[in-house]
Amino acid sequence: MPPHARSCDTVAASSSPAPGSPSRQRSSPAGRAAAGAACGAVIWGTLGPVAAQFPPGYMLQMAELRLLIGAAALYFLARRRRLHHVPWQRREVMAVALGSVAVAGFSVSYFYAVELSGVATSTVIAIGGAPVLAGLTARFITRRHVTRTWAVATAVAVAGIALVSLPGGKIAFSLPGTALAVLAAALYAAQADTIQAVARRHGPTTAVAVIFGGGALALSPWLPSAVPWVATDTGRLAGILYLGVFTTAVAYALFAHGVDRLGAPTAVTISLLEPATAAALAAVWLHQSLSLPRWAGLVLVLGGLALMMRRQQPGPGSA
Numbered sequence: 001m002p003p004h005a006r007s008c009d010t011v012a013a014s015s016s017p018a019p020g021s022p023s024r025q026r027s028s029p030a031g032r033a034a035a036g037a038a039c040g041a042v043i044w045g046t047l048g049p050v051a052a053q054f055p056p057g058y059m060l061q062m063a064e065l066r067l068l069i070g071a072a073a074l075y076f077l078a079r080r081r082r083l084h085h086v087p088w089q090r091r092e093v094m095a096v097a098l099g100s101v102a103v104a105g106f107s108v109s110y111f112y113a114v115e116l117s118g119v120a121t122s123t124v125i126a127i128g129g130a131p132v133l134a135g136l137t138a139r140f141i142t143r144r145h146v147t148r149t150w151a152v153a154t155a156v157a158v159a160g161i162a163l164v165s166l167p168g169g170k171i172a173f174s175l176p177g178t179a180l181a182v183l184a185a186a187l188y189a190a191q192a193d194t195i196q197a198v199a200r201r202h203g204p205t206t207a208v209a210v211i212f213g214g215g216a217l218a219l220s221p222w223l224p225s226a227v228p229w230v231a232t233d234t235g236r237l238a239g240i241l242y243l244g245v246f247t248t249a250v251a252y253a254l255f256a257h258g259v260d261r262l263g264a265p266t267a268v269t270i271s272l273l274e275p276a277t278a279a280a281l282a283a284v285w286l287h288q289s290l291s292l293p294r295w296a297g298l299v300l301v302l303g304g305l306a307l308m309m310r311r312q313q314p315g316p317g318s319a
Contacts, residue, residue: 030261037258037270038305040251045277047247048114048122049285050239056115061226062240063107064219069244071216074209074253086201099194100214106187107215109180117177118288125178128161129185131269134192138265142193146265149307154265157272157304163297164279164290192264195256204256212248269308276301 054062106126113122131154138144191211198207230236258267276298282288290298 033258033261034266034270034308036254037262037267038273040254040258041271041273042277043246043251043254044271044274045281047243047274048278049281050243050247051111051114052118053239054236058226058229059111059115060108060219060222061229062243063104063111064216064222065226065230065240066243066248067103067107067212067216067219068223069241070248070252071209071212073245073249074205074212077249077253078203078206078209081203081205089201092198092201095194095197096210096214099191099198099211100218102187102191102194103211103215104218106184106191107219109184109187113177113180113184115177116174117181118282122177122181122184125161125181126184126188127272127275128158128164129182130188130192131265131272132158133186133189134268135265137189137193138263144263144265150265150269153304153308154269155304156307157269157301160297160300160302160304161272161275163300164275164294189264189268192255192259192268196259196264199256199260204260205253207260208252208256212252266308270305272301273305 051062110122110126113126116122117125135146135150135154139146194211195204195207198211202210230240255267255271258270262270279290279294279298283290
C-alpha cells in the first residue's frame with residue numbers, strides 16, 4: 001500500500017497554473033489530474049470495507065478521529081508546499097465553513113448508512129448521486145459550463161451505479177440507510193464545490209486541510225470518548241490511522257487536485273470509481289454476494305469513466 005500511495009501522491013504534487021486558463025484544459029497536467037482523482041477514488045473504495053470491521057455504535061468517534069488525523073496530515077503537507085501568504089477573503093471563509101459542515105455531515109451520514117445498509121449499497125448511493133448534484137449545481141447555481149461528454153459519461157456510470165445498488169441477494173437494504181446515503185451524496189457534492197472555491201487562490205492541498213480541520217472541529221465533542229475507544233485496541237488504532245492518513249489525507253489531496261484542474265462535476269464523476277472498488281471488495285473481502293446485474297453495473301461504471309478519462313487528453317473544453 002505505501003508504494004501505491006507514494007505514486008498517487010506524486011501525481012498530485014505538480015503545480016497548478018491559473019484556474020480557468022486555456023493551458024489548464026489543454027496541457028498534460030489535466031490528464032495527470034484525472035489519473036490522480038481516479039487513484040484517490042480507488043483508495044476511497046477501501047474506506048467502507050475497513051469501516052465495516054469496527055463494532056457498531058462508534059460511528060461518530062470513528063468519523064472524528066479520521067477527520068482529525070487526516071486534517072493534521074494535510075496541514076503538514078500544505079505547510080511544505082506553501083510558497084507565499086495569500087490573504088483570505090470573506091467568501092472563502094464562508095466556503096470553508098460550509099465545506100466543514102459538509103465534510104463532517106458526510107462522514108457521519110455515510111458511516112451510519114454503512115451500518116444500516118451495508119458497504120456496497122451505501123457507497124454506490126452516496127457517491128453515485130453526487131455527480132448529478134454536482135453537475136446541476138455547476139449548471140444552475142454557479143453557472144459553469146457542463147459538456148455533453150460529461151453528461152453522457154455520467155449517465156452511463158450512474159446507470160451502472162443503479163444496477164450495483166439494486167436491493168436483493170445478501171446485501172443489506174434499509175430505507176433509513178438509503179436516506180442517509182442520499183444525504184451523504186448531497187454533502188459530498190457540496191464539499192467538492194467548496195474545495196474548488198477555496199483552491200482557486202490557496203491551492204488544493206490548503207483547501208482540503210482547512211476544510212477538514214473545520215470538519216474535525218465540528219465533531220470534537222466526540223473526541224474524549226474516541227481516544228480511549230481506539231487506544232485500547234491496536235487493531236482499531238491501525239484501522240483509524242489507515243482511514244485518516246490514506247482514505248482522508250492522501251485520497252482527498254488527489255481529489256482536490258482533480259477538482260482544482262478539472263472542475264467539481266468532472267472530478268466527482270471520476271470518483272465513481274470508488275463504489276466500483278467498494279462493491280468488488282465487499283464481494284471478495286466481506287463475502288457479500290454480487291449478482292450478475294451488479295457485476296454488469298460495475299462494467300458500466302468503468303465504461304463511463306473510461307470515456308471521461310479519454311476526454312481529459314489535450315483538447316478544448318471541460319466540465
